[in-house]
Amino acid sequence: MSYQFTVSPDFTPIHLSGWYIFNTWLQKQTDNAIHLEMYNDFQEQRDAIKNDNVDLIYANPFDAAMLVREKGFKPLVKSAGESDEAIIAVNAENHVEDVAHLEAGIRLAVTDDPDVRMMGMIMLEPGDLDESNIEVIPSDTYVIVAKHLLKNEADAGIFLAESYDELSKMIRRQLRVLVRSQISVIHHSLMIGPRLLDQREKIHDTLIQMNNDDKGRGVLESLGFEQWQTVDDEEMEFMIDLMDTLTM
Amino acid sequence: MLHDMKPEDIVGDFQEVTLALYGGLSRKILYTDIETPYPDGKLIVSTTDKEGVITHVNQSFIEMSGFGEEELIGAPHSILRHPDMPPAAFKDLWDTVNTGVKWQGFVKNLRKDGGYYWVKATVIPNVREGEVVGYTSVRRKPSRTKVEECIKLYPTLF
Known part of the structure; x- marks a missing residue:
């Protein structure tokens, strides 16, 4: 079975190749066939999510509520120590x-x-x-x-x-x-969809240990990240509630 | 626990009043007319349990309220209640969030040092597995025009 991975279209252009390198690394580490699909804009990406085409997403916080509450996604990790400002x-x-x-x-x-x-x-x-x-x-x-x-x-x-x-x-x-802004708690997150949920723990652990070897560190560097940090369900719910207060 | 305010904590000339708070509590309030401006770009965030007892505050909350984190966690959110805020505003807040809906309004908050700061507050029920488990309150910098309107309106609501 092949899965689809996508990245929030607001990624920094200099990191485009980094996401392809990351996807190749992730396939090898988890022994999954994963296709990376980069959408041109948020609307195209949301349509793909609505059509259940997406299994793994580096998501904009604005879309987290829809992913969790309507599509059954769960959080995995975020870039350690970073927030969207x-x-x-x-x-x-x-x-x-x-x-x-x-x-x-x-x-x-x-x-x-x-x-x-x-x-x-x-x-x-x-x-x-x-x-x-x-x-x-x-x-x-x-x-x-x-x-x-x-x-x-x-x-x-x-x-x-x-x-x-x-x-x-x-x-x-x-x-x-x-x-x-100095908000500190709004961040992009790597999130996992229903078809991959049975591998959540394995993929999470693989990502968390990614900075422990040279190869993994090199891939993280190509994304502009130092390491991944766990986002648990409650942290994600908290961010969704917070985003909810801000969209009013 | 909610203690009466102490004169030694107050900065500047103050007035005294005893406020009746939600849950049968009352508190001696010492308050001044010194305003702390809301800082640009920051959000004040807190969560409470279903009874309005504070369970989490962020750094901006600590800085703007003047309280230490250890004084805030476990205290009722009414620790920020300023005597110039009409009780009707808080009744509206609780009536709204108890129906599962977000509430938004402009609030004059009380600082530990007796001063005050205005916020635009939004309160949302935290729903986990279908149950309300608490509330998140997020405050942001208000429009001065709206604050001026509230300064005129709120005294008429007592």
Whole structure:
């Protein structure tokens, strides 16, 4: 039997090959045939999940509730010590000093990364901004968000903090961070679906021990991770509840 | 356990009032008019059991409330209850979450040092295997416009 693995479409592009390397490693370690399917966007990926095509997923926290509560997925691991954080940034020449001083009608550059967009919109609330009184400038990547700011095609942009920090120094010098989230408990997770659940413990243990040998460490490095850390059912339920409070 | 507030913990001039709290508790409150601004980018998170007793707090909760973690765990969530908050707001909160629905509102919270901070709070029942086992409360930075509206509205609800 062949299984399907997929990765949240907001993965950092430099790690694309890393996910293929990881999938090859995982197949060898667990003796499963696993096909890695990379979807172009979140909607395509959600359609695949709804059609029960997915067995293993490195999931965006925004999709965790649907995966657990509607599709019977269980958490396995997350990248140790990492969490998803968002940044609101403006062009360095913009005179706004406080996110609360951004005014209704601003042009906001955003990607379709759902958890980052949600965290960013929450940080705009103190200035009475919401989806109804901003102009969204859709952007395929965080580099495009930065370009919109540099060309003054947007007044503010929402970034995944990790992606902002990976922008070149030259670009960052022309931007200014108004606010960076410090939420700490929202994170991507590797999750396992119903057809693979009987192997949950075996796959979990294999992943947790992955950094104990050179080969495994090399694969983790290609993903930009140091090691995996267990996500138990209650931690996942807690994050789902927390996400639920934030989508209101 | 919920103790009366102590003058030695209070920073600045204070007023005194005794509040009747949920569950037949009462507490002597010492409060000042010093506001601590909500920090940008942070969430205050706590969980309680079904009776509203705190079981988990995050670091932002500790920093903003001024209490130590050991003082918060095991205390009723009403340890944050400010006398300017109308009882009707909390009745609405409990009536809502007891039906399994999320509640959201703007709340003036009391600090250990007698000061206060405004939050936009969302409370959700934690449902595990079909049973409500507790509640998670997440607070975020509120809009100042909404806070100004509440400052006018809440005194009319007593």
